[in-house]
Amino acid sequence: MKNSLLTIALLSGLSTATASTAIAEDLLIGGTLSLTGVQAPLDEPGFRGAQVAVKYLNDNGGLLGRQVVFSNIDGKSDPVTVGNAAVQLFDRGAELMVAPCDFDFGGPAGREAQSSGIVGISTCASDPLYSSWSLGDKQFTLSMWNTTMGATAAEYAYNEREWKTAYVVTDQFIAYTKSLSKYFVEHFDAIGGEILLEDTYTNGDNDFSAQISRLQALGQKPDVIFISSYGTDVGVIVRALREIGIDSPVIGGDAYDDPALHENLGETFGNDIYFVTHTWMGPEAGPEMPTFLQLYEEMYGVEPDTSFVATGWDTIMLMAKAVEIAGTTDGTAVAAALEENTFELLTGSLGYSDAASGHAPDKAAMLVELKGGQPVPLGWRLPANPPAP
Amino acid sequence: MTELIQFVIDVLALGGAYALMALGLVIVYGILKLVNFAYGELIMVAGYTLFLMDGTGLPWLVMAAVAVLMSIFFGVATDYVAFRPVRAKSVTAVLITSFAFSTILQNAALLFISPRARNIPLPDVFSTTVTIGGAVTPLRNLLTIAATIVMLTLFTWLMRRSILGIAMRAAATNFTMARMLGVPANLIISSAFAISGLLAGVVSLFWLGRIGSVVPGIGLEPLLVAFIATVIGGMRSVPGAVLGGFLLALIDTSLNHILPQDLLKFRDAFTFSFVILILLWKPDGLIKGPASGQRT
Numbered sequence: 001m002k003n004s005l006l007t008i009a010l011l012s013g014l015s016t017a018t019a020s021t022a023i024a025e026d027l028l029i030g031g032t033l034s035l036t037g038v039q040a041p042l043d044e045p046g047f048r049g050a051q052v053a054v055k056y057l058n059d060n061g062g063l064l065g066r067q068v069v070f071s072n073i074d075g076k077s078d079p080v081t082v083g084n085a086a087v088q089l090f091d092r093g094a095e096l097m098v099a100p101c102d103f104d105f106g107g108p109a110g111r112e113a114q115s116s117g118i119v120g121i122s123t124c125a126s127d128p129l130y131s132s133w134s135l136g137d138k139q140f141t142l143s144m145w146n147t148t149m150g151a152t153a154a155e156y157a158y159n160e161r162e163w164k165t166a167y168v169v170t171d172q173f174i175a176y177t178k179s180l181s182k183y184f185v186e187h188f189d190a191i192g193g194e195i196l197l198e199d200t201y202t203n204g205d206n207d208f209s210a211q212i213s214r215l216q217a218l219g220q221k222p223d224v225i226f227i228s229s230y231g232t233d234v235g236v237i238v239r240a241l242r243e244i245g246i247d248s249p250v251i252g253g254d255a256y257d258d259p260a261l262h263e264n265l266g267e268t269f270g271n272d273i274y275f276v277t278h279t280w281m282g283p284e285a286g287p288e289m290p291t292f293l294q295l296y297e298e299m300y301g302v303e304p305d306t307s308f309v310a311t312g313w314d315t316i317m318l319m320a321k322a323v324e325i326a327g328t329t330d331g332t333a334v335a336a337a338l339e340e341n342t343f344e345l346l347t348g349s350l351g352y353s354d355a356a357s358g359h360a361p362d363k364a365a366m367l368v369e370l371k372g373g374q375p376v377p378l379g380w381r382l383p384a385n386p387p388a389p
Numbered sequence: 390m391t392e393l394i395q396f397v398i399d400v401l402a403l404g405g406a407y408a409l410m411a412l413g414l415v416i417v418y419g420i421l422k423l424v425n426f427a428y429g430e431l432i433m434v435a436g437y438t439l440f441l442m443d444g445t446g447l448p449w450l451v452m453a454a455v456a457v458l459m460s461i462f463f464g465v466a467t468d469y470v471a472f473r474p475v476r477a478k479s480v481t482a483v484l485i486t487s488f489a490f491s492t493i494l495q496n497a498a499l500l501f502i503s504p505r506a507r508n509i510p511l512p513d514v515f516s517t518t519v520t521i522g523g524a525v526t527p528l529r530n531l532l533t534i535a536a537t538i539v540m541l542t543l544f545t546w547l548m549r550r551s552i553l554g555i556a557m558r559a560a561a562t563n564f565t566m567a568r569m570l571g572v573p574a575n576l577i578i579s580s581a582f583a584i585s586g587l588l589a590g591v592v593s594l595f596w597l598g599r600i601g602s603v604v605p606g607i608g609l610e611p612l613l614v615a616f617i618a619t620v621i622g623g624m625r626s627v628p629g630a631v632l633g634g635f636l637l638a639l640i641d642t643s644l645n646h647i648l649p650q651d652l653l654k655f656r657d658a659f660t661f662s663f664v665i666l667i668l669l670w671k672p673d674g675l676i677k678g679p680a681s682g683q684r685t
Contacts, residue, residue: 035504036499036504036605037504037606038604038606040504040505041505041506044504044505172654198650199650199653200650200653200654202654202656202657204610205641206596206599206600206610207399207403207599207641207642207645209395209399209403209642209645210399210642210645210646211645213392213395213396213646214646217392231506231604232506232600232601232602232604235506235600235601235602236599236600236601239516239599239601240527240599243516243518243527244518244525244526244527245518245525258505258506260505260506260507260508260602261506263508264506264508264601264602265601268516269516
């Protein structure tokens, strides 16, 4: 039995740096973050951040007097693989679960965690489907919901920049891309803006010509373009628009927080682009950030290049704080600790509503501008009255 | 009128890319009667070659040429690694080895480069626009059309006039007979893979030019497109593959234009319904290739 456990651990450990066989006294935190596939730009930085947090906890005496072991099995951006990986981790005695970003990929890990009676937290799932309503009373997401993300974009556009008319592109890829547009449109409309045109894009098409024809047929230049897409397709759409001279400002969500995208757009196309994300990797974000940046650099030798590294650190630290308050890793007790307290994190202050109201996160968003291909922080924003999920 | 010009350019540019993708797949299928599932990875290889050469200071055309050469090299490597050792033994084995080769290449990119998108150098000319009859279009689209014409002409000349082409056509029609008449089998097959790699390499420049970056899974979409286009056009017919490519682009672009927003999200369902209708009407594809013998 021990041998087979060891074999499983070794096999699955191929994809992780911190995997080890769980010894009884160690506290095993399971992770199913996707290190490959379309989710990798969001999950892989989170994985790195989580490792920094685990080292920090262990250097400071562990959690509840036990050493923390974080073992991640690559979810491969595939919901079925994520679910299977979660089951495997619970078999190995995982007491907490770090779920991947977004409902489509993180949901299976959340459901497995719920059925094992333990707390699962997604590093950056922002669709309101990632809630206690759909996953169960022990499941949380570290991210703000898309209600906040969409409303922040709408308020920045309409209130701060007085962009009155918007053109909205929705990638039909996953729940995240669809609901982000939905809440932007709802809120932009509610605060007085006008949506000129809503259009649809299919992820992977790499062809935006029909949409451009429709936009040009409007005969009116929108004040702002809201694009909710995913992966390299964000770059495809922005390029297609900019190439033919449509220079309206572009605004979007945390999928833009990817250095590869910024480099892709470069000095030529990477201008007048704004996005709502989790935090900023610099002292502007808050007092805790410099400490994290230092720890991160000690571990990896380079500065973090996206705020998604902070979501990994925050997820582990949030778990640690809640477990310390609860005094145990028991699911019910940790969930109660998460519901009843407010936590100060790198990604801002975070509190949850109770399970009956969905574990809605109460959280601010960071607004970033892309200038000449370089991101520049514009500061924290909290929309006054975000739409209901 | 402007809109029509725009539409025609869009369809021709997308269709040209699709046609070249399909042609690269059908050239191997025609001879071996086997689909090369590692075909999409040739586009990935060309993309990563461009990425790795970024910053070397070489002129873009040189980098592009090296990328195409790498694609040809890996095309031939597909033959040597995945096809040649098992092709005489079992179809199932070749299916699996070509999938395996595809997976190995993808995972090599994952492990040695990154699972995240990597940017590739693009010439400035790709992002300049031109105005034709009032329609503003990226020059890249016109270059794609031009490259398609050049490649198709070259390909037609090769297949009709050169000894290699005639031998390949003979092999595609009846491989055993061709061999008996002294056509060297291995050379013909390797040449087919090399041409397949050349087409993939050329199309990758324009396909990746739309995206600006390369990810390990980039080959899936071109493989799918090529496969569907060849099925529509006729699996054994070279003109069929080209026709299929343009037709698929026409269907996709038209649907993008005419479907109402509520239905646009189901566009792929409409596309495939069309494909099914075409196949019900012409089960062998639009253009029937040469009556061919058994798989060899």
